[in-house]
Amino acid sequence: DGGITQSPKYLFRKEGQNVTLSCEQNLNHDAMYWYRQDPGQGLRLIYYSQIVNDFQKGDIAEGYSVSREKKESFPLTVTSAQKNPTAFYLCASSILAGGKQPQHFGDGTRLSIL
C-alpha cells in the first residue's frame, strides 16, 4: 500500500537529549513537510522540503533540524535547544510543494519528556 510511515508512534526524551523522528513515504512525492500539533491548536509548520537535498524553515523551526538525502525520507531531529518539545508530530507529503493540491499525512509520533 502507498502511504506515509512515521516511527516510532511514541517517543520519550530526556533532558539534554536529541531525538530523531522517522518519516518515510512511498508515494513518489517530491515535497515533504513536518508539522507540530498541540491540543486545541491548528498544525504549525516546522520544516518543509520541495525536493531532495533542499529544505526550508517553516514557522517554528527553532530547536529542530531536518535532512532530505533521499526522496522517500525526511527525518526530523528534535534537539535539546527545543525547550517545549512535548507535542504530536506529523509528517506529510504532496506531489509538489505548494499549489492547489492536498497534503497527505502519516499517523504521527507523540513525543513526551521524561
Added chain:
Amino acid sequence: GESVGLHLPTLSVQEGDNSIINCAYSNSASDYFIWYKQESGKGPQFIIDIRSNMDKRQGQRVTVLLNKTVKHLSLQIAATQPGDSAVYFCAETYPLISGGYNKLIFGAGTRLAVHP
C-alpha cells in the same frame, strides 16, 4: 486517549442526521481549501478539496460549500454515522505575490460527536 482537540468546539448529532461543520478562513486571497478528518491518535485524513472558482463540490456523503463573500467554508456530512466521529479541520492556501512556496494554513478544528 490522545489530547489533540481537548478544547475544541463540539458538534453533537444523532446518528442518521446531517452534520454541518463550519470554518471561517482568514485570507480573502485564499484560492484553495481542504477539509481533513482526524481520528484520535491518527494523522489527518484528506476528505475533500475545493478551488476558489467553485462554490460547491460533492463527494461521497460529503459536500463542501464555499462563500467567498464572507470568507466561509462548510462541510456537510449526510446521514452521519458513528464512524464519522472525529475532529474536522479546514485548511486554506493563497498565492504569494513574491512567488515561492504558498503554505497551507490550518484551522484549529471542530469535534464531531455522533450519538446512536
